[in-house]
């Protein structure tokens with residue numbers, strides 16, 4: 001286990017969006033979070049990636065308490081999350097979008113920028129090398145020079161992955177990585193997710209596409225009204241009576 005939540009809770013006014021959730025993210029596995037709309041998945045994600053502060057409970061990363069760390073510190077520890085593709089710079093190239101990702105790992109400051117110091121030049125070079133490496137990994141090298149505005153939705157998803165990978169993460173959090181793409185593209189993004197895990201990266205994702213999740217995930221947690229309803233392997237979840245009642249509507253993983 002690489003990350004653990006203990007009794008994690010988030011309240012928005014009177015609404016408890018996440019309630020006493022105990023969850024373990026297994027290292028080098030695909031850990032999925034599913035649940036109906038409004039179940040608290042995004043809120044849970046935002047809690048573990050430092051975007052929201054928990055109301056109570058604990059988050060441990062490799063045994064270290066990171067419950068109250070801000071998002072930038074959480075990212076520095078090796079937890080990266082993808083945002084919606086709308087967070088990309090549309091009028092910049094794919095390459096330039098990805099170069100930004102590795103900036104997290106650099107130290108040059110305003111002084112270095114003004115005087116174009118050796119440190120700045122070396123770090124710029126490292127950012128470029130990293131960008132080239134992750135573009136190759138995500139199979140985007142051939143469109144590195146294109147503006148993000150001109151590429152397909154599936155390619156934008158890959159750019160979002162590449163941006164996260166450029167931060168050299170240990171865990172990547174993917175929020176609905178295949179939303180808005182067709183079945184063939186979904187399959188090729190699932191392949192890319194498996195490739196990340198084979199490289200030693202831990203993946204935690206939210207996804208609505210049940211069939212994809214059942215094929216891809218090693219472990220699944222089901223949230224319902226902010227609470228953990230079930231946790232287990234895809235086949236355990238698929239057979240779980242409570243899950244079928246609350247979420248799958250009696251139709252199994254056919255969605």
Ligand SMILES: Nc1ncnc2c1ncn2[C@@H]1O[C@H](COP(=O)(O)OP(=O)(O)OP(=O)(O)O)[C@@H](O)[C@H]1O
Nearest residue numbers: 012015016017035036037038039040041042043044
């Ligand atoms: N910033 C916020 N302020 C107030 N309420 C919020 C906030 N964010 C989420 N909520 C509420 O918390 C509950 C859980 O929302 P959340 O977005 O985490 O669910 P979700 O499972 O990700 O849903 P979906 O699948 O529709 O994205 C919802 O009732 C939502 O309205």
